Amino acid sequence: xxxxxxxxxxxxxxxxxxxxxxxxxxxxxxxxxxxxxxxxxxxxxxxxxxxxxxxxxxxxxxxxxxxxxxxxxxxxxxxxxxxxxxxxxxxxxxxxxxxxxxxxxxxxxxxxxxxxxxxxxxxxxxxxxxxxxxxxxxxxxxxxxxxxxxxxxxxxxxxxxxxxxxxxxxxxxxxxxxxxxxxxxxxxxxxxxxxxxxxxxxxxxxxxxxxxxxxxxxxxxxxxxxxxxxxxxxxxxxxxxxx
Numbered sequence: 752x753x754x755x756x757x758x759x760x761x762x763x764x765x766x767x768x769x770x771x772x773x774x775x776x777x778x779x780x781x782x783x784x785x786x787x788x789x790x791x792x793x794x795x796x797x798x799x800x801x802x803x804x805x806x807x808x809x810x811x812x813x814x815x816x817x818x819x820x821x822x823x824x825x826x827x828x829x830x831x832x833x834x835x836x837x838x839x840x841x842x843x844x845x846x847x848x849x850x851x852x853x854x855x856x857x858x859x860x861x862x863x864x865x866x867x868x869x870x871x872x873x874x875x876x877x878x879x880x881x882x883x884x885x886x887x888x889x890x891x892x893x894x895x896x897x898x899x900x901x902x903x904x905x906x907x908x909x910x911x912x913x914x915x916x917x918x919x920x921x922x923x924x925x926x927x928x929x930x931x932x933x934x935x936x937x938x939x940x941x942x943x944x945x946x947x948x949x950x951x952x953x954x955x956x957x958x959x960x961x962x963x964x965x966x967x968x969x970x971x972x973x974x975x976x977x978x979x980x981x982x983x984x985x986x987x988x989x990x991x992x993x994x
Contacts, residue, residue, distance in 0.1 A: 766946040768881070768934050768985055769797050770851065777930060779805055781991055782875045784846040789869065791835050791862075792853030796822030802849065803828050810840055836861035840869045850878045855912035859921050870994045876924050879989035880913050881934065886943070886983050890975050897947070897968050905952035905959075916988040924992025934985040940976035943983065944969055 779785075788806045790799040795818055799811035803825045812833040813819050819830050833839060835850075835857045848866050850857075866876055883898055885891055912920055916929075938946070947953060947965045956964040 762945060762949045766942065766949055767794075767797075768936060770801075770879075770987065771932050771934055774879070774932050774987065774989065775801055775805075777989070778847065778849065778875065778877050778991070781877075781928070782847045783873055784871075787845050788847040788849065789838075789840060789845050791848060791850045792856070793822065793830070794818045794851075794853075796828070796830065798849055798851050799828050799830075800825060802847070806847070810838075810845075812838055836865055838865060838869065842868055843871050845870045846874050848874065848876045852880045854878045854917065854920060855880065855909045856907075863921060863923055867994060872994060874994045875991060876922075876994060877989060877991045878917065878922070879987055880917065881985040881987045882913060882916075884946075884983050884985050886976075886981055890972070890981075893968060893972060893975065901964065901967065902950065902952040902956065905955040907951065910952070917990060922990055922992060924994060927990060927992040929988070929990050932987040932989070934987055936983050936985075937980040938983050939980050940973045943976070944972060 785806045787808045787810070788802045789810045789812070790796075790802060791812055793799045793811035793813050794815070796811055799809050800823055803809045807827060809825075809828045811819075811822065811828055811830050812835070813830075814832065814834055816832055819832065822828075822830055831839065835853075848870060854862070870876070884894065886894065944965050948963070953964055
């Protein structure tokens with residue numbers, strides 16, 4: 752798994768969304784024991800911090816030391832640099848495995864094998880992601896064009912798994928459930944443009960061309976957005992299964 756998010760770690764920590772309470776309530780309602788959880792590809796630790804309120808111990812791993820440097824410390828969270836597919840976690844030790852907006856970057860077969868190794872029988876596995884942001888009918892076409900046309904050559908092929916909600920990524924677990932949530936935030940145009948700068952495609956473009964591609968739409972976006980904050984919506988999809 753390549754590290755695509757260290758470069759923009761500070762932006763990522765500030766401008767990426769967090770997840771709604773309803774998502775965590777859903778996870779907890781389907782998790783029998785709460786001794787130990789693993790948040791894989793934890794990034795800046797936002798999911799791990801919430802899990803730490805409910806589990807005795809949380810393992811939080813990521814391949815990016817820069818991302819982990821942004822993560823809040825908690826007494827019952829152990830942050831480690833580790834690939835998703837091969838971890839130092841002990842066998843049959845986990846009650847819950849979570850992956851937020853990252854499983855599309857993994858070697859799915861190797862990761863699923865690792866999940867089976869480190870979980871207890873009956874453990875819960877939950878993977879989720881969020882699709883393209885929606886703002887307003889006057890802004891959505893510009894966002895869609897930037898995402899699917901301007902940035903298309905700079906997205907890794909794995910990114911398109913988000914668009915079909917992981918339908919092509921194996922999930923060989925039992926009692927599988929699918930559900931959806933909606934994240935709503937109030938953002939200014941400037942905040943939204945900085946969110947775009949967290950995209951891996953934007954970082955790749957900037958490395959190749961030496962300029963920020965967000966500037967290509969910044970003026971038009973700002974004019975259409977106006978001086979006020981607008982509601983932005985992120986559709987979150989989640990799949991959950993049992994080991």
